[in-house]
Amino acid sequence: MLISNLCVKRKFGTVADATTKGHKLCVKGGYIHQTFQGGYTLSPLGYKVCRNIERVIREEMDAIGGQEILMPVVSGADIWKESGRYDKVDVLAKFKGRSGAEYVLNPTHEEVVVDFVKSVLDSYKQMPFMVYQIQTKFRDELRSRAGLVRTREFRMKDAYSFHTTQEDLEQYYNQCLQAYYRIFKRIGMKNVVDVKSDNGDMGGSISHEFMLLHPIGEDTVYVCPCGFRANKETMGESKICPVCGKPLEDHRGIEIGNIFQLGDKYSKSMHLEYTAQDGSKKNPIMGCYGIGVGRAMASVIEESADDNGPIWNMEIAPYKVHIVTMADKSGESDKLGQQIHDYLTAQNVEVILDNRDIRAGEKFADADLLGAPIRLIVSPKNLEKGEIEVKYRHPNYQSLPASLPVSGFEQALNNLLADCRKI
RNA sequence: CGGGACUUAGCUCAGCCUGGUAGAGCGCUUGCUUUGGGAGCAAGAUGUCGUAGGUUCGAAUCCUAUAGUCCCGACCA
Numbered sequence A: 001m002l003i004s005n006l007c008v009k010r011k012f013g014t015v016a017d018a019t020t021k022g023h024k025l026c027v028k029g030g031y032i033h034q035t036f037q038g039g040y041t042l043s044p045l046g047y048k049v050c051r052n053i054e055r056v057i058r059e060e061m062d063a064i065g066g067q068e069i070l071m072p073v074v075s076g077a078d079i080w081k082e083s084g085r086y087d088k089v090d091v092l093a094k095f096k097g098r099s100g101a102e103y104v105l106n107p108t109h110e111e112v113v114v115d116f117v118k119s120v121l122d123s124y125k126q127m128p129f130m131v132y133q134i135q136t137k138f139r140d141e142l143r144s145r146a147g148l149v150r151t152r153e154f155r156m157k158d159a160y161s162f163h164t165t166q167e168d169l170e171q172y173y174n175q176c177l178q179a180y181y182r183i184f185k186r187i188g189m190k191n192v193v194d195v196k197s198d199n200g201d202m203g204g205s206i207s208h209e210f211m212l213l214h215p216i217g218e219d220t221v222y223v224c225p226c227g228f229r230a231n232k233e234t235m236g237e238s239k240i241c242p243v244c245g246k247p248l249e250d251h252r253g254i255e256i257g258n259i260f261q262l263g264d265k266y267s268k269s270m271h272l273e274y275t276a277q278d279g280s281k282k283n284p285i286m287g288c289y290g291i292g293v294g295r296a297m298a299s300v301i302e303e304s305a306d307d308n309g310p311i312w313n314m315e316i317a318p319y320k321v322h323i324v325t326m327a328d329k330s331g332e333s334d335k336l337g338q339q340i341h342d343y344l345t346a347q348n349v350e351v352i353l354d355n356r357d358i359r360a361g362e363k364f365a366d367a368d369l370l371g372a373p374i375r376l377i378v379s380p381k382n383l384e385k386g387e388i389e390v391k392y393r394h395p396n397y398q399s400l401p402a403s404l405p406v407s408g409f410e411q412a413l414n415n416l417l418a419d420c421r422k423i
Numbered sequence B: 001c002g003g004g005a006c007u008u009a010g011c012u013c014a015g016c017c018u019g020g021u022a023g024a025g026c027g028c029u030u031g032c033u034u035u036g037g038g039a040g041c042a043a044g045a046u047g048u049c050g051u052a053g054g055u056u057c058g059a060a061u062c063c064u065a066u067a068g069u070c071c072c073g074a075c076c077a
Helices: A021-028 A046-062 A078-085 A110-118 A166-186 A267-269 A295-304 A332-346 A360-370 A380-384 A409-422
Strands: A032-036 A037-043 A066-067 A074-076 A093-096 A104-106 A129-138 A153-165 A192-196 A208-213 A219-223 A229-231 A249-263 A285-292 A321-325 A351-354 A376-379 A387-392 A403-405
Touching: A021 A032, A021 A037, A021 A104, A021 A295, A032 A104, A032 A229, A032 A285, A037 A046, A046 A066, A046 A129, A046 A153, A046 A166, A046 A192, A074 A078, A074 A110, A078 A104, A078 A110, A078 A153, A078 A267, A110 A129, A110 A153, A110 A267, A110 A285, A129 A285, A153 A166, A166 A192, A166 A208, A166 A285, A192 A249, A192 A380, A208 A219, A249 A295, A267 A285, A321 A332, A321 A360, A332 A351, A332 A376, A332 A380, A351 A360, A376 A409, A380 A387, A403 A409
Parallel strands: A066 A129, A192 A229, A321 A351, A321 A376
Antiparallel strands: A032 A037, A074 A104, A093 A104, A129 A153, A153 A285, A192 A208, A208 A249, A219 A229, A219 A249, A249 A285, A376 A387, A387 A403
16 A cells, blocks of 8 residues: 555644544544544544454454354334333433334344344253354443544444353353453553443443553542452442452553343343253343443553554554655665565555655654554665665564565565564 | 533634634645755645524624534443
8 A cells, every 4th residue: 555545634733622642643643533523434544453453352252152243233122122221221322213113223232132142042052152243333422532432433342142050151251351351462452450340231240341541541440459459339438458458549441341241131121031951941141241442442542652653563553564765866765665565465464655755754754653563664775785674663573673685575574574473 | 411612724723802805824736946753935726704593884703593513520331
């Protein structure tokens, strides 16, 4: 891809209405564009990051036996009335069709998934299983905030598991909890903790929130050096650790995921039954597991960025390699830049080439905003030495080579990419 | 949903108090000079001044209504 053709507008100067560093960089770098209050269009750049995060999520969900499905954004009001949540969930957006039929925009999909599973589940022999989707949610919140951190429409991974016993649910719930840590680590989050939380309108018993500890977070997390953690709601007024009795530390947290043990709340209210081994009809025990994809993306930028732009890792960077060619009257730099670009494209490596006839400073500033982990600088100065200069955006890569040979760059680049993926 | 602020060029804003027919910087187009961290000079294009009413000879400017956006708070499966 040529940077001049990239359908992304990077901006100079002040970004009005952006209050956090990450939000500013998302707008400045052209990752997102606000379409309405709480609703964003993802540019090719933003959507690449989003899809990379989703790929990691899919791999980890599949690894614990998840089966991907796709449910509709809209559903009839009937299933929400059946579950009893139609008048209870105030973020539920309701509307009517021309015929007067009542619809909802699903803010979460317990009702829809139970309706689906009713069409599938007959016997205890089919359980346990988990289905998940990555799809758009709409929640009619009164206010959005900080770009993708808090929106009204957003991409979400929501997973639902079905079990014959509470013990089986708990075992799977812990598996899922571990999978969540793997996901957050792979997409480059550093300071993530899980805290016990209140189930609220979701019902059920145990639930955990995954919090990225960060000053811009909207939630308060209490953390004890002994390892105990809880969110403010579940602790009430107490600020003393119930485990060791020491005072708890306050942290702000961004809630990037949550998992719930739902029990039989939905399977019972919506009459989802299976035939047990003894021939009796029973309601499955359910768990549900959510991750906000856009919020995860915003959180990574908040946590890992410098003043010039986001710092992506190899898993989620929109482009892995960013080639900058410098002014060169002989045309040799552009020629080699194009060769490297074509080689990487053929290798299925996401690469972007900046061969614009503009000053170096603007190219570097743009490269910082795109945040590719590997930057190759092709210039007359470097060509004289027979080298391609390499710069790394991610601090973990700084020990890697600072240059590659021009002759045989293919092999050297392959090795470098392999090394980067390992770190 | 309570409190506060805002809406003028693609973006960031000035102009409004004191009414007289639209401005700057950035971006964009063209040319020349530049070219290792957002360059310089010159020329050029771009607006129903959020929308609808009202006052007035005349409204971006004053009045009313309405829509949208932002911030703080509350809310948040």
